[in-house]
Amino acid sequence: MPLALLALAVGAFGIGTTEFVMMGLLPDVADDLHISIPAAGHLVSAYALGVVIGAPLLAAATARMPRRKVLIGLMVLFVAGNVLSALAPDQHWLLAARFLSGLPHGAFFGVGAVVATGLVAPERKARSVSLMFLGLTVANIAGVPVATLIGQHFGWRATFLGVGVIGLAAIASLALLIPHDHTHATTGGLRGELAALRSLPVWLALGTTVAGFGALFSAYSYVTPMLTESAGYTESSVTLLLALFGVGATVGNLVGGRLADQSLRGTLFGGLTSLVAVLALFPLMMAAQWSAALAVTLLGTAAFVTGSPLQLMVMEKASAAPSLASSANQAAFNLANAGGAWIGGLALAAGFGATSPALAGAALAVLGLAVAGTAYTVDRRRVTVRAVTPGRLVAAHVPDRPEALRR
Numbered sequence: 001m002p003l004a005l006l007a008l009a010v011g012a013f014g015i016g017t018t019e020f021v022m023m024g025l026l027p028d029v030a031d032d033l034h035i036s037i038p039a040a041g042h043l044v045s046a047y048a049l050g051v052v053i054g055a056p057l058l059a060a061a062t063a064r065m066p067r068r069k070v071l072i073g074l075m076v077l078f079v080a081g082n083v084l085s086a087l088a089p090d091q092h093w094l095l096a097a098r099f100l101s102g103l104p105h106g107a108f109f110g111v112g113a114v115v116a117t118g119l120v121a122p123e124r125k126a127r128s129v130s131l132m133f134l135g136l137t138v139a140n141i142a143g144v145p146v147a148t149l150i151g152q153h154f155g156w157r158a159t160f161l162g163v164g165v166i167g168l169a170a171i172a173s174l175a176l177l178i179p180h181d182h183t184h185a186t187t188g189g190l191r192g193e194l195a196a197l198r199s200l201p202v203w204l205a206l207g208t209t210v211a212g213f214g215a216l217f218s219a220y221s222y223v224t225p226m227l228t229e230s231a232g233y234t235e236s237s238v239t240l241l242l243a244l245f246g247v248g249a250t251v252g253n254l255v256g257g258r259l260a261d262q263s264l265r266g267t268l269f270g271g272l273t274s275l276v277a278v279l280a281l282f283p284l285m286m287a288a289q290w291s292a293a294l295a296v297t298l299l300g301t302a303a304f305v306t307g308s309p310l311q312l313m314v315m316e317k318a319s320a321a322p323s324l325a326s327s328a329n330q331a332a333f334n335l336a337n338a339g340g341a342w343i344g345g346l347a348l349a350a351g352f353g354a355t356s357p358a359l360a361g362a363a364l365a366v367l368g369l370a371v372a373g374t375a376y377t378v379d380r381r382r383v384t385v386r387a388v389t390p391g392r393l394v395a396a397h398v399p400d401r402p403e404a405l406r407r
Contacts, residue, residue: 050102130257
């Protein structure tokens, strides 16, 4: 694989670290700024809002620019947001800085996925995307715990300065390793990018992302009370267990990328089916500590098997505007984060028990399968229509391994 993918992974590592580290720093930030924990929680929402707004907006606005320059510019914005976070004098400035930090997130992954697939042979596209996402999953294993530890010992401002340094390393890597001849956009600018989104298959792919990853976050958002109330773990053990989730996500990401190069649609269906099974078994697996640890690991694996296939599918369905569509998929991922957590919270509030968010997640994963199945049906019909020659009626025929299934 090209070394340029390493530069994308470094940027993904920094982004993943700054996205998730705030959860561990909320008490420190709240105490330092003299605000409540719920008020500090708005800092998480501010970042997510920046992702949702910035992903399609920045991707569309930079559609005519060379992608290498776009990636470097996005990381400059990322560094600025984290440095301003470290220097923020109060809650309001910190909210603004966190929003700024989130703006380049989705566009970086969106444009980066387009660049990654352009660096490799067609049969290795999914693996190239998974290697970029490797930085994000490794951030959950190493970046977030280390950054949280730094914040607890040297203050939360030191954490954001440290993330800024990672961003500078990413800028240097991008400048040195991303070749010029693989980064020029070929779309018709903003109008061309937006026009390419007027496609049912694109929206079905985005809907699959929202439902599939909504299933993940319905359970993962409440995994701590599951582990403490159902499995009997102490709160001090949860950090290690969350690292197991990161290990599972890393394995699932790499396996999903390799399998998706063989069968994109098959990998997606397999990953969503596995996610349904894992989430449905969560109440049983939370009955013992060993099986609870296994459940957390399998949750990360099953969910992230679908990551690369979904990203690549959105790009292929909007081939005339891959940067915008790929970035929109990151916005869909963050909508899944918020929506899944909300649905899991409804299950808890209804009094269905500590593990009920996992069952709600299983229902969302079934919905994701249904949307993916609808997308497959739409693709088959389009293949059949293209097979009909003008002036001649031919019988509809679906080959043993249709292109729609392979992809």
